Amino acid sequence: MSNTPPGLAAVSPTESAIIDPAAAAGYITRICFKTGPPRRIGVELEWTVHYQHQPARHLDPDDLAGALGDHAPRTLRPTSPHAPLPHGGLVTVEPGGQVEISTQPAESLTALHLAASADVDALTDRLSRAGLRLGRTGCDPIRPPKQILHDRRYAAMAAAFARQGTVGADMMCGTAGLQVCLDAGSERQLGLRWSAAHLLGPVLLALFANSPARAGRRTGWASSRMATWLNLDPVRTAAPVRVPPSPNPVDEWTRRVLDTPPLFVTEGPGGWRLPGSTSFGEWIATGTPRPPTYADLDLHLSTIFPPVRPRGYLELRYLDSQPGGEWIVPAAVLAALFARDDTLRAATSCVADTADRWLPAARDGLADQAIATAAGSLVELACERLTDTGLATETAGAVTRALHRRLHQRP
Numbered sequence: 001m002s003n004t005p006p007g008l009a010a011v012s013p014t015e016s017a018i019i020d021p022a023a024a025a026g027y028i029t030r031i032c033f034k035t036g037p038p039r040r041i042g043v044e045l046e047w048t049v050h051y052q053h054q055p056a057r058h059l060d061p062d063d064l065a066g067a068l069g070d071h072a073p074r075t076l077r078p079t080s081p082h083a084p085l086p087h088g089g090l091v092t093v094e095p096g097g098q099v100e101i102s103t104q105p106a107e108s109l110t111a112l113h114l115a116a117s118a119d120v121d122a123l124t125d126r127l128s129r130a131g132l133r134l135g136r137t138g139c140d141p142i143r144p145p146k147q148i149l150h151d152r153r154y155a156a157m158a159a160a161f162a163r164q165g166t167v168g169a170d171m172m173c174g175t176a177g178l179q180v181c182l183d184a185g186s187e188r189q190l191g192l193r194w195s196a197a198h199l200l201g202p203v204l205l206a207l208f209a210n211s212p213a214r215a216g217r218r219t220g221w222a223s224s225r226m227a228t229w230l231n232l233d234p235v236r237t238a239a240p241v242r243v244p245p246s247p248n249p250v251d252e253w254t255r256r257v258l259d260t261p262p263l264f265v266t267e268g269p270g271g272w273r274l275p276g277s278t279s280f281g282e283w284i285a286t287g288t289p290r291p292p293t294y295a296d297l298d299l300h301l302s303t304i305f306p307p308v309r310p311r312g313y314l315e316l317r318y319l320d321s322q323p324g325g326e327w328i329v330p331a332a333v334l335a336a337l338f339a340r341d342d343t344l345r346a347a348t349s350c351v352a353d354t355a356d357r358w359l360p361a362a363r364d365g366l367a368d369q370a371i372a373t374a375a376g377s378l379v380e381l382a383c384e385r386l387t388d389t390g391l392a393t394e395t396a397g398a399v400t401r402a403l404h405r406r407l408h409q410r411p
Contacts, residue, residue, distance in 0.1 A: 207366065
């Protein structure tokens, strides 16, 4: 695979105009799909943040910046050194004040668990000393959405999503997710791992649904967070229509990227515009009002939010934030199922009848009988294969017990 996409000039790639769809396709392939033996795993852990004694009060960004100190991102405190947490996790802050830790990729689930748990403890301690605490669900269950960060990107996103009503504000300012990041695998494994990441989605979404309330009321959804995403902007947030997904993920993803309209386009220092319904591929073809650049394509790639997103690795985006340290449970399930190709094939067989049930999974969770049946089989398989993750016996036992509790919970 070439290190330089066709047609990319020797000057800064971000400044180069794209005049050929094939050049864009080559760039997308290079950026989004990096193949090789699967070894690493990472997580992105996101939470709403609340005042300990006034949980319904909206955050003051200065209070959050003070609590995070040198770990604050520059979107929150422009002069911050944005230092990583003690075990390498990097803190970011979403528009509504949600805090996220992005871990370093780890060579084993045990290493990830140790590092991420230590960084979560460090973050929790900093917030606690400032009178703040982390939320425990995938949506803010108390406060209506309020944007407290207004940098260039977030302002443009808010304006773009506002054309579709209030759901964009709900997503940007009131939701919290758990993302598990896995290597894409070798070229031979890529199709299997891509398909499995999607096919497992509805069952794992339901099994770990954790947001029955939003903004002070119960919504009737097991995952109010996913309800928000499903209602946001299907062209950029929906799962692939094809079930199972295409065995050729590179072509499938490239078509989706080029067929999706840009959410917004930057124009000069500090400026941006909302481009309308023209797809990125059509923008390349017409070159108006100016040809797109690779910087435009990078921005476009960052504003497509499906349940599974290729970023050189596979980013699984369909899980609600989990309470306390329970993020390890879904992470362990995915690590166990993806550890061996034969396990992954067995896992996809378990969920063959539920692959397109995203809406029932988000709305009804395990109350959906087809989802519940598939979840039972999938949990049994995952528990059998936890030995392939290298987790300590005590941790594996805690994961198993948590999974069986989940299976027997009903609304």
